Amino acid sequence: MAGRQQDRGSTPARPRRRPVVALYERMVEAIRTGSYPPGSTLPTEPRLAAELGVSRPALREALILLQEDGVISVRRGVGRTVSHHLPPRGFEFLKPVERLLGEGGQAVTVPLARTHEEPTDFSTQHLVLPARGEVRFWESVIEVAGIPACLTQEWASDETLAELLPDAVAAFDGPGGNASSLLGLVLDAGRGLPLTGSSTIVATTLGRQRGAQLGRPADTPGVLVTQVVRLDRTPLLAAKHMLPPGAPALPVWQAR
Structure with a gap:
């Protein structure tokens, strides 16, 4: 090849x-x-x-x-x-969800899974993945003031990151991995690079498994944010963030 x-x-x-x-x-x-x-x-x-x-x-x-x-x-x-009122810096539009949720209080990342898995339809759709291989998968609950405020699932290709952001791959297996989201480590490794993110937002219900992880009934309504982070045009990370009722408000910028 x-x-x-x-x-x-x-x-x-x-x-x-x-x-x-x-x-x-x-x-x-x-x-x-x-x-x-x-x-x-x-x-x-x-x-x-x-x-x-x-x-x-x-x-x-x-x-x-x-x-x-x-x-x-x-x-x-x-x-x-x-101008008297400057817009935020470009890189401030992209922040780890734990930092966004923690703006008004203490946010803690509780790791549920730190593993590799076979590519799913979701990760294959949003990432550039090898024809055969594994994708890194992290699942975390973000707690704010001791209350589960978000269930975060993240996927990334080690192969792509090793080529573009090798420092991120090294950080994933380091001591900070359990205290941060994948996105947090990617942003730290890519500081100064033109990283961008795009998201979609839909209303849904938690379901049995996500409800149990967030300590809520299965039929609890929630907001699901799907996010893809890119370096130029190359996708580096895909994520789903499930936010139940009562989660801290997230600032949203809508593209027009």
């Missing part, structure tokens, strides 16, 4: 962000640290390019992205002005 070959013992190259994205984030960081305070007018293009040590064409592309994302606004006769 044709494919890329690597020398034994070599470390796969980590994907890098596009230069315009890196420049975008430099400018956002400069705004957040006060170099260009909210409400201030940015310097002219020539001066700003000189301050940042970049070309004007590259700067122009980054400025377009900043305007599209609401970080700056442009007014005729005034110039480019830094």
Whole structure:
């Protein structure tokens, strides 16, 4: 089978962000640290390019992205002005469910399963998996203030992650594995990389097994969030998060 070959013992190259994205984030960081305070007018293009040590064409592309994302606004006769209310950082849109649920209180990840299994229809549908082999499967209950608030099931291909995020695979079998979700370790290993997530939300009932795991009757209504996390276009992780009534509210961003 044709494919890329690597020398034994070599470390796969980590994907890098596009230069315009890196420049975008430099400018956002400069705004957040006060170099260009909210409400201030940015310097002219020539001066700003000189301050940042970049070309004007590259700067122009980054400025377009900043305007599209609401970080700056442009007014005729005034110039480019830094917005008073900045949108969250890009990587803050993607957080482990235990961190989202724990925003208003203490969240604890209780491991139920840390194993490998044969690919299921769900994992095959959402992940790039080898033709024959196993997929990593983790199941956890997220407790908030001692009460089960979410049942999380996660699947990931070790083969894909070993190529793109080898640090994540090493972390899975480390001491932090029982205290974190798969997503938490993937995000830590991929810090600084363009990881994105997409989700669907449906109303359902817990059922007998999930009800028992969450300490609720089988016919209890719940919200099921299905999530896929990608690096560029490659899916790294697929998950289901079942939230029963009374779980802390999750912030939802809807794409339009």
